[in-house]
Amino acid sequence: MIIRILDEKDRARFRKLRLDALDSDPDSFMMTLEEERAVPRMLIEQLLEHPRPNSFFLGAMDGGGLVGMVGANTAPQRKRRHLTEILSLYVKPSHRGQGLGRQLMLDAITRTFRVPEIRRIRLQVVSDNRGAIALYQSLGFQETGHEPEAYFDGMRGFDLLDMSLVRPQTLLA
Ligand SMILES: CC(C)(COP(=O)(O)OP(=O)(O)OC[C@H]1O[C@@H](n2cnc3c(N)ncnc32)[C@H](O)[C@@H]1OP(=O)(O)O)[C@@H](O)C(=O)NCCC(=O)NCCS
DSSP, rough: OEEEEEGGHHHHHHHHHHHHHHHOGGSSSOOOHHHHHHHHSSSGGHHHSSSSSSSSEEEETTTTEEEEEEEEOOOTTTTTTEEEEEEEEEEEEGTTTTTTTHHHHHHHHHHHHHHHTEEEEEEEEETTHHHHHHHHHHHEEEEEEEEEEEEEEEOOOEEEEEEEEEEOOOOOO
16 A cells, blocks of 8 residues: 555545545535536546645555545645645545544644644544544544534535644654
């Protein structure tokens, strides 16, 4: 298994995995499969075109196939560029429970905190996504907010938790 930065050449693989994610785990993400299929070029694909130390997508490759991914995005504004957002963590069901989600997150966190000005990594997660929340907590993320009914799928509402990880003191030089 290789974890590496995804670039433009990975666009088709990336898009397929992203659509797989919306199909297999629709309750974990904001976009619906239909919405994302209708968009010719997803906004997050910009991260593939111009990966930067504070903004990138990582992919887990198993024999050439993309089986997992996670994104990190940092806004360019001066008062926001201390804050990186984790996006679209996903591992294919066939590859879950083997530590891949943790490896992807650890790699994204390590790369992000190599950028000296990043003070905090944040993310949002649906409040009943116990697996993902357990993973984030085990990595040191703490809950910083709770938004009731942030998503509503026509039948039921989904609360969102805000979580964030503060840059370790040892790195706060
Ligand atoms: C969340 C997800 C990425 C985890 O990937 P994974 O490769 O199975 O995770 P790992 O094997 O690295 O597990 C890491 C930790 O996550 C937690 N975890 C993962 N799946 C879990 C589950 N079903 N129930 C409880 N805890 C779980 C555990 O704390 C685990 O640590 P442990 O191995 O010490 O028990 C994967 O389940 C997934 O893609 N889910 C659908 C998409 C999603 O929910 N993404 C997050 C959006 S915010």
